[in-house]
Amino acid sequence: MRQLAAILFADMTGYTALMQENEQLARAKRQRLKEVLEHTIARFHGKILQYYGDGSLSIFNSAIDSVHAAIEIQQQLLQHPKVDLRIGIHTGDVIIEEEAIYGDGVNLASRIESLAVPGGVFVSEKVFDEIRNQEHIQTRELGYFELKNIKQPIRVFAIANNGIIVPGRSEVRGKTAAPVNRLAVLPFVNMSADPENEYFSDGITEELLNTLTRVDGLQVTSRTSAFAFKGKNDDIRDIAIQLNVDKILEGSVRKAGNRVRITAQLINAADGFHIWSETYDRKLDDIFEVQDEISGIIANKLKENLSGADRPAIRSSVKNIAAYTHYLKGLHFKNKITPADTRKAIECFKQAIAIEPGYAEAHAMVAQSYCSLGTMGQMIPHTAFEIGHQYADKALELDDNIAEGHIAKAMAFLYYEWKWDEAYAALQKAIELNPSRVEAYDLLGFYYIAKAQKPEGVKVLEHAEQIDPLSPTIIRSLGTMYIFEERFDDAIRQADKLLEMNPEMRSAIELKAWAIGMKGDWKSALVLFEEVHRLTGHPLKGLMGLGVCYARCGMMDKALECVHKLELRQQQEPDSVVDGDLAAVWLGIGDIDKTYYYLNECIDKRMGPVACFIEYPPYKVVKADPRFHDLKQRMGI
Template structure:
């Protein structure tokens, strides 16, 4: 029988040694442990399935019950005669046959228990998500750990209630894999009197990131996550836990007249120890040459300290010379990372201003191409117009510098979302990752390639890898949640949505993802309320209507669903540059009119609305896949 369960492993420590010293006391403690486990686990609606050696395996229907039981057990065992016990808890799918239990969830719970310390209770991120808002359960994050036979690093939390032992991360041992050099470069602090020099300090950070991603044996956290800590004074150890790194590079920049002083320090995250620190004083005849020089010096120092190698790391020469152009470029990135159509248009303006001042700016051309492609893919511009412009700018970026990963990504986007040249898109994305393994936009697009190819498990793996590299990127968090929806892992998708809503409680993409996941789980009434909030936040009567229309249709409010259809049709007339055929297909699918669904899906294909290849893989489209006309749709897209 397969079921979702909270799995609790408990293991007594020091029993064998105690048997050799005092057999009677050892047996007494073991008997006491058994009595406490049996009475407490039953009281919290759990069941002991197995005893093994000095330990036990129990299951609960509720993660909250399992944690309350663990707290109670540890608090009881603090009383004399004290019993040292490690507890680990995880929730997951398990298969139970008679009194035996199987599944990946069991293996993971066992690994988490092996990490725990005597008197401690360690839980997985899934358990944490269930108990985080419980008033009587306190937690402390310990960060990510690489566990044997577990592919992805696992985020672990310690229960921190009274009487429960909470170790520091450096105290945690267990079945962990060999550590890997992981580095975050925090934004260098502008110590100059002129706030305009902020762009110089950001530029130093950018150049370092560009160089360090090319150091063999070093994994560098992406820009988005590192820059999330700009202007904050978080403890280095807490930052390291959030970014899943073991080393942090930070620094400051002070510019005065024709002189610049840059201080940089490499810090060991576990204990805050400074591995090295240096100050560089230079003349500022050319701001970008200084950046190139400093990034090269620091990269070689890192190579020496982190990898033990003596090979020099060549600096990545900047292709730009104009500080004003660079300022516009950084502003463009700022708007692009906000993800909304309006901000995308602001980003394009900034990137074009950079190009006007610096015609050889390959990265700026690439970003114009990417942003137009995004607008085309979102239906915010006529795809033909958006992707033709994207092609032109991408080609120019690659002509100027084909070693820039962003250019290959820019070229992949029209091939993926407009031309449907699947293999060309795939090759371009692989090239981008080869050039810059920290460029998570490439992983994001690769995930959608795998969805179009109906390889959903590969899409999830790709985005999970991206989240390890860039754990605080809203775009990556959102895309991984979307992949979970494709794979019908709705609870995991809800957890991703909650991460977005922690960043911003009014983030539309977070509310929308949560609504889809809850609706597809079967609770369309709750989903409807969330979609109403999405529509409110768009602040436009004709926008944000697709989810609302689907939810109305699912709860039987056909008149309201038809109102959404009419408003979408009205928007199509008032905004001819917008493409809403995909939205109309979704609402008609909710209403059960397959003829209309196929009409609008074919319209999407006629208008080259790229994401149609992906969204027809959503779980509600299963009924469409069963129709003979579906094969023709796939054929028209070259799949």
């Protein structure tokens, strides 16, 4: 029998040694442990499945119950005669057959328990997500750990209630491999009076990131996660824990007239020791040489402890400070993701190209931005992707060694032309050129969804989250992958991560609403979709989820009203494409013929994401229809 459970491992420490010293006391402690476990675990609705040596394995239906039980067990065992116990908890799928229990969830819970200290309770990130809002449970993050036979680093938390032992990370690190050769480049601080120089200091950070990602054997945290700490004064060790790195590069930039002073320092995250620091005073007209020089020196410092050669450095094609500043402003707007900001980004990138026509990266970013607008239905796809292709081709003509150009081509192949093999090849090339460009992994995940290879999609996005753990785009995309796999609780956890960053993030609320709705609670989802609609600030936008929810809750009049408003928006905004929204609402209403009509309209208009969203769980009824085969064939799948 397969089920989702909270798995609690408890193991008595020092039992063997105590048996040799005082067998009677050892047996008394073991008996006391057994009595406390059986009484407490039963009281919190758990079940002991196995005893093994001086340990036990229990399961609970609720992660919250499992943690409350663990806290009470440890608090009781503090009393005389004290019993030193380690506890580890994880939630996951388990398979129970007669008296045996097994599965990846069991293995991981066991590894977390072995990591714990006597008197401590360690829990996985999944358990933490369940208990984070429980006012009677305190926690402290210990960071990521490499655990034996577990492929990805695991984020671990310690329960910090009264009486529970909470170790420092250094005490735990001795039990496992610490992150090695993992670097975060924090945004260099603008020390100049002119706020315009903010883009300049960000540019130094960008250049360092681009250079250092090309050092073989070094894993560099992506831009989004590093920039999450911009303007904050977090402790270096805390940042290292959150980003799972062992080294941090930070610095500052001060401009005055035509001179610039750049300070950089490399810090060992475990103890805050400064491995290396340097200050550069240069004339502003050779700033690009300064960037190359700094990044080269730091790369060489890091390579001293690395084996293997670095890949050849990619030199930026820009030589003009004004063009570079416009480019950095464009990145600033592009990373905000909204349609309005994407259009601002396009203008900035075009200004950079006007000053420096051979600026390959700027051409690539214009291409990506137009492709984004076409994907979101904010422009007629034919127009958006044709422009995207033109700029991407120009970028690759100027320099085919930049990942950004290949990513832009992949977007057009994936979301417009449905050239699946070409999309895959372009993404592999982008990853080869720059492994930290998580946009490539994001697109690759959706490639796998379109090809109905959902486990591969999840795997790719989980890897991307390791590279860029604080990227809203990656967190959201992984949540979407979990929905495709019907792992709705995991999707809700991803949405909650985003809402912790920004409680009014529309895409996060929408992700959570879909997960809750598809899990079966459409009434609760409706409240969230109403909030999504409110946050759009427009009577005709943000209606798809609302329409589906109204239909699922039997409020057909309101669902049809959403249909009417979507049709009205299409009339008022002829450049927008809402056929995918209409297909979803008609599916919710239960009209399969109209659903198929609008799905075919999506294909006629080359609305690329249709290849992905027809893999959502509610579309199972569509897939059961004989017409589905023709639909897939039209997209070359």
